[in-house]
Amino acid sequence: MTYRLGIDLGGTSAKIGLVSERAKIITHTSVPTEGFPNAANVVDRIASGAFRMIGKKKIKSVGVGVAGDVDSKKGIVRVSPNLGWSQVRLGELFKKKFKTNVIIENDANAAAWGIYKTQVPSTIKNLIVMTLGTGVGGGIIIDGKLFSGATGSAGEVGHMVIDEKGPLCNCGQRGCLETYVGAPHLINRVKRDLVQGASSSLKQIDQNELTPKKISEAALRGDVYAQNIWKNVGYYLGLAVGDLIYLLNPQMVVFTGGIAQAKNLILLPLKEKLTQRPFRTPIQATKIKMADHAPDVGVIGASLL
Amino acid sequence: MTYRLGIDLGGTSAKIGLVSERAKIITHTSVPTEGFPNAANVVDRIASGAFRMIGKKKIKSVGVGVAGDVDSKKGIVRVSPNLGWSQVRLGELFKKKFKTNVIIENDANAAAWGIYKTQVPSTIKNLIVMTLGTGVGGGIIIDGKLFSGATGSAGEVGHMVIDEKGPLCNCGQRGCLETYVGAPHLINRVKRDLVQGASSSLKQIDQNELTPKKISEAALRGDVYAQNIWKNVGYYLGLAVGDLIYLLNPQMVVFTGGIAQAKNLILLPLKEKLTQRPFRTPIQATKIKMADHAPDVGVIGASLL
Numbered sequence: 001m002t003y004r005l006g007i008d009l010g011g012t013s014a015k016i017g018l019v020s021e022r023a024k025i026i027t028h029t030s031v032p033t034e035g036f037p038n039a040a041n042v043v044d045r046i047a048s049g050a051f052r053m054i055g056k057k058k059i060k061s062v063g064v065g066v067a068g069d070v071d072s073k074k075g076i077v078r079v080s081p082n083l084g085w086s087q088v089r090l091g092e093l094f095k096k097k098f099k100t101n102v103i104i105e106n107d108a109n110a111a112a113w114g115i116y117k118t119q120v121p122s123t124i125k126n127l128i129v130m131t132l133g134t135g136v137g138g139g140i141i142i143d144g145k146l147f148s149g150a151t152g153s154a155g156e157v158g159h160m161v162i163d164e165k166g167p168l169c170n171c172g173q174r175g176c177l178e179t180y181v182g183a184p185h186l187i188n189r190v191k192r193d194l195v196q197g198a199s200s201s202l203k204q205i206d207q208n209e210l211t212p213k214k215i216s217e218a219a220l221r222g223d224v225y226a227q228n229i230w231k232n233v234g235y236y237l238g239l240a241v242g243d244l245i246y247l248l249n250p251q252m253v254v255f256t257g258g259i260a261q262a263k264n265l266i267l268l269p270l271k272e273k274l275t276q277r278p279f280r281t282p283i284q285a286t287k288i289k290m291a292d293h294a295p296d297v298g299v300i301g302a303s304l305l
Numbered sequence: 306m307t308y309r310l311g312i313d314l315g316g317t318s319a320k321i322g323l324v325s326e327r328a329k330i331i332t333h334t335s336v337p338t339e340g341f342p343n344a345a346n347v348v349d350r351i352a353s354g355a356f357r358m359i360g361k362k363k364i365k366s367v368g369v370g371v372a373g374d375v376d377s378k379k380g381i382v383r384v385s386p387n388l389g390w391s392q393v394r395l396g397e398l399f400k401k402k403f404k405t406n407v408i409i410e411n412d413a414n415a416a417a418w419g420i421y422k423t424q425v426p427s428t429i430k431n432l433i434v435m436t437l438g439t440g441v442g443g444g445i446i447i448d449g450k451l452f453s454g455a456t457g458s459a460g461e462v463g464h465m466v467i468d469e470k471g472p473l474c475n476c477g478q479r480g481c482l483e484t485y486v487g488a489p490h491l492i493n494r495v496k497r498d499l500v501q502g503a504s505s506s507l508k509q510i511d512q513n514e515l516t517p518k519k520i521s522e523a524a525l526r527g528d529v530y531a532q533n534i535w536k537n538v539g540y541y542l543g544l545a546v547g548d549l550i551y552l553l554n555p556q557m558v559v560f561t562g563g564i565a566q567a568k569n570l571i572l573l574p575l576k577e578k579l580t581q582r583p584f585r586t587p588i589q590a591t592k593i594k595m596a597d598h599a600p601d602v603g604v605i606g607a608s609l610l
Contacts, residue, residue: 069586078586126455140552142447149554150431153587156551161544163468172583239466246461247445247552249454278477281374281383282458 002060005050005098006303008107009033009066011082014046017299018054023118025296029053039077039088047097061101062094063302065110072152075104103305105148107298108155112139113146114301115254115291127252128244129291130157130237132259136178140248146305158182160240180236183212183259186229190215193225200225216262230265237266238273241288245274249282256291263290307365310355310403311608313412314338314371316387319351322601323359324608328423330601334358344382344393352402366406367399368607370415377457380409408610410453412603413460417444418451419606420559420596432557433549434596435462435542437564441483445553451610463487465545485541488517488564491534495520498530505530521567535570542571543578546593550579554587561596568595 003026008015010033017028031049036042068080075091077083094102105113112129120127125144131137136158140147148154158178159171166175167185179185187210194203201223205214218226241253260266267290277283291297308331313320315338322333336354341347373385380396382388399407410418417434425432430449436442441463445452453459463483464476471480472490484490492515499508506528510519523531546558565571572595582588596602 069584138552142452147447147553149587150556151554151586151590153584153590154552154554156554156584156587159551159584160548164544173581239469243465243548244552246464247443247459247549249456249459249461251455276478279374279458279461279464281456282454282461285456285458 002058003054004303005054005059005062006110006299006301007046007050007062007064008110008298008302009042009046009064009083010107011067011080014042014049015296015299016046016050016053017296017303018057018059019300019303023300023304025300027053028296028299033083039083039085039090040093042083043090043093043097047094050098059098059100061103061303062098063103063105063110063305064090064094065105065107065298065302065305066090067107070104070106070152072103072105072109072148075102077104103302105146105302105305106137106139106152106155108137109139109146109148110301110305111137111256111298112141112155112301113305114294114297114299115256116141116301117304118297118300119292119294120252120254124251124287126248126250127254128155128157128248128250129254129256130241131257132181132237132255133257134183136182157240157244160243162236162239177236177240181233181259186212186215186233186259190229198225202226212259212262216265219262219265227265230262231269233259233262234266234269235273238270241270242274242277242283245282245286246277246279250286252287252289254289254291256294256297260290261293266290307363308359309608310359310364310367311415311604311606312351312355312367312369313415313603313607314347314351314369314388315412316372316385319347319354320601320604321351321355321358322604322608323362323364324605328605328609330605332358333601333604338388344388344390344395345398347388348395348398348402352399355403364403364405366408366608367403368408368410368415368610369395369399370410370412370603370607371395372412375409375411375457377408377410377414377453380407382409408607410451410607410610411442411444411457411460413442414444414451414453415606415610416442416561416603417446417460417606418610419599419602419604420561421446421606422609423602423605424597424599425557425559429556429592431553431555432559433460433462433553433555434559434561435546436562437486437542437560438562439488441487462545462549465548467541467544482541482545486538486564491517491520491538491564495534503530507531517564517567521570524567524570532570535567536574538564538567539571539574540578543575546575547579547582547588550587550591551582551584555591557592557594559594559596561599561602565595566598571595
């Protein structure tokens with residue numbers, strides 16, 4: 001048996017998984033990535049965690065999904081705000097440790113690849129995966145291959161401009177999709193609304209413990225305010241997905257990440273919004289679905305790159 | 306010598322060209338497409354015009370670019386508002402006449418292919434071509450192939466929503482890109498502004514003879530009002546192109562069509578707008594250019610499909 005190593009490298013921790021030929025996680029671990037002086041130290045820490053986990057098993061390849069702007073051809077992380085890195089030759093650092101093939105990708109691309117390889121019928125070769133979490137990212141699969149563009153930057157759906165006069169985004173622009181559907185934006189909106197007197201059962205929750213999950217639970221209990229928060233998410237996602245379908249005419253759009261756990265609370269208003277698009281052929285041809293809950297899809301996707 | 310036949314089939318006329326192996330037009334003609342009872346009659350008329358033009362020369366293939374929603378795999382025009390067609394088996398109709406390979410494509414895709422094959426360095430394999438005319442269309446080339454999506458509908462850049470509260474589009478939506486840069490919208494805007502007292506040398510032109518070309522000429526003479534019309538076009542194109550670059554990270558974006566003849570009047574404000582995008586890598590990697598003036602690029606592109 002040979003195995004692949006998948007690593008999902010984020011700003012607070014790295015998830016590491018040993019993945020079988022059948023794309024199943026055999027064993028996994030996690031190490032912190034915060035507080036290290038530089039990237040080489042982070043790679044040291046990941047490698048020691050991985051070697052302890054692997055034992056004497058043989059590894060065929062290492063795939064790494066990193067939160068940041070990645071040049072996957074050269075294995076370089078051009079910039080990762082979350083990790084505080086710029087121009088890191090991450091591929092070389094991993095290669096020195098593991099002495100095997102190493103592939104570096106953007107983490108949203110790795111997750112998209114994981115969804116494509118494990119959750120999608122084999123007839124689907126063109127799809128868009130949108131990762132809805134703290135940030136909003138995306139991966140595009142074309143003709144069964146990850147499409148990463150001229151500099152590895154393709155699929156940046158979270159910073160499509162929905163409304164130039166919209167809310168301020170972390171990136172510096174106004175009205176990015178992320179400002180309508182990203183978790184911190186949603187939570188801040190709820191806090192502000194409640195202070196301003198919105199009527200909702202969410203008032204009874206400690207405001208520091210507000211999460212998308214709590215907002216979903218309230219909505220499912222019949223809380224109209226919470227339902228409207230999700231309707232709004234579905235509306236703006238539907239607006240963006242309409243543009244994506246017009247541009248890329250995919251067979252499928254799949255949502256993953258924490259926010260996607262709101263499922264039909266988002267999906268129904270999203271589909272409603274899509275019915276307003278006048279060109280019916282590409283809209284009707286696109287299956288829209290929420291990914292199955294799979295917190296390790298980034299690790300599996302990285303391992304299969 | 307063998308030749309290919311290229312046909313650019315629009316709502317008022319069909320341009321027909323005999324194209325050499327080196328993608329040069331040997332001879333060309335044009336026939337009307339208006340006022341015929343059905344598609345078969347239009348194809349009859351095109352075929353008789355083409356046969357007269359071709360004489361005894363041998364044709365290797367026929368490529369047709371049609372204004373409308375096209376299923377290129379099946380050679381079917383699903384709907385063409387300009388031609389008044391729906392569910393026309395255009396491939397079969399042409400095949401009966403020409404008894405050779407026939408390829409049917411959307412006209413913006415055919416033009417994009419023509420630009421790609423005749424005006425772009427061979428190192429460019431990923432690009433977006435935007436056709437700016439009465440309508441606004443697009444074609445996407447990925448890995449050196451025309452990308453037409455699941456139902457042949459990809460590249461519909463003209464109906465990306467720029468502002469949901471924007472001007473009403475012919476398609477029924479509000480704020481499509483086309484409402485900011487399409488020729489009829491620009492001309493109506495100028496007429497309205499002049500009635501409302503805008504100060505411009507364009508007042509001296511018969512309002513029924515206003516064209517994008519006249520607006521360009523006024524701008525180049527120093528007419529500030531006309532310059533602002535183009536600045537506005539560049540601004541909104543820049544907004545849309547920023548989203549396209551974030552999504553597709555192309556090597557190049559090329560503009561063609563009548564509106565693109567305004568060249569730097571559009572290009573400078575467009576590039577200025579792009580400098581506002583915070584993720585610099587994909588933006589800086591994208592070459593932005595106006596296509597060389599080539600009114601036959603749709604015919605040539607169709608012939609090379």
